Amino acid sequence: MNPYRYIRNINRTSCTDAKKALQKAMIELNQDMEIYNISVKELCNQAHVARSTFYFYYENVMQLKEEIENNLIYDLIQINDNLSHIMVDRKADFPFFQNTCKYIEQNKQAFYAFLIANPNIRFIQKWKDGVKYHFWEFLFDGQKIKNENFILEIIFTEAITAFTYWLKNPYDIDMVHLNLLIVQTLEILK
Numbered sequence: 001m002n003p004y005r006y007i008r009n010i011n012r013t014s015c016t017d018a019k020k021a022l023q024k025a026m027i028e029l030n031q032d033m034e035i036y037n038i039s040v041k042e043l044c045n046q047a048h049v050a051r052s053t054f055y056f057y058y059e060n061v062m063q064l065k066e067e068i069e070n071n072l073i074y075d076l077i078q079i080n081d082n083l084s085h086i087m088v089d090r091k092a093d094f095p096f097f098q099n100t101c102k103y104i105e106q107n108k109q110a111f112y113a114f115l116i117a118n119p120n121i122r123f124i125q126k127w128k129d130g131v132k133y134h135f136w137e138f139l140f141d142g143q144k145i146k147n148e149n150f151i152l153e154i155i156f157t158e159a160i161t162a163f164t165y166w167l168k169n170p171y172d173i174d175m176v177h178l179n180l181l182i183v184q185t186l187e188i189l190k
Contacts, residue, residue: 002133002136002137002141003136004129004130004132004133004136005133006129007073007077007126007129007130007133008077008133010070010073010074010077010126011070011074012070012071012074012075013067013070013071015071018047018049018053018057019057019067021047021048021049022043022044022047022049022053022054022057022058022064023064023067023068023071024047025043025044025046025047025049026038026043026061026064026065026068027068027109027110027113028046028109029042029043029046030065030113030114030117030118031109031112031113031117031118032117033118034118035061035062035065035118035120038061039061040054040055040060040061043061043064065120066122068110069114069120069122069123069126070126072107072110072111072114072123072127073123073126073127073130075103076100076103076127076130077130077133077134079099079100079102079103080095080096080099080100080130080134081134082095094179094182094183096134097159097162097178097179097182098179100159100163101163101166101175104163104166104167108167111163111167112167115160115163115164115167116164116167116168124160127156127160128156128160131152131155131156131159132152132155132156135152135155135156136148136152139151139152154185155185158182158185159182162178162182166178
């Protein structure tokens with residue numbers, strides 16, 4: 001049984017317009033400020049939402065941040081759910097990479113805030129567990145392989161490095177070549 005299946009317990013919360021505004025404001029402020037320096041007052045001013053509305057949904061800023069993290073992780077897990085049934089082929093795009101790139105592109109500000117501007121260790125750890133969940137299914141499903149945890153760490157490190165570099169240097173990356181590099185690495189590990 002997949003040792004990372006607990007990551008599937010993360011749920012996506014529904015978002016009202018006020019919640020969306022607060023989430024957007026949090027991400028915008030987190031581009032320039034550490035999370036512990038963001039006050040509820042600043043957040044509400046940025047979101048054009050009353051403080052009472054903030055407190056209706058959240059107890060504190062960290063709870064809002066965790067909701068954003070969980071929604072992102074939930075979506076990443078969902079979009080890559082069919083990974084275990086995919087064949088690695090140098091001539092085809094690797095769905096994990098393509099799906100994740102597309103999702104990061106759609107949520108660029110959040111990923112930039114959590115990976116580059118103010119690295120969010122908790123978010124990165126959750127993402128790591130999500131990647132490990134999918135790649136454990138893809139590489140080891142039902143098999144006990146020596147050093148499987150180390151192999152999964154290598155895969156996550158490669159993935160997070162590639163996505164972070166792409167966010168920092170969007171015009172310096174040839175996505176086709178990067179996809180090929182990821183496929184070659186997987187062929188070595190599989």
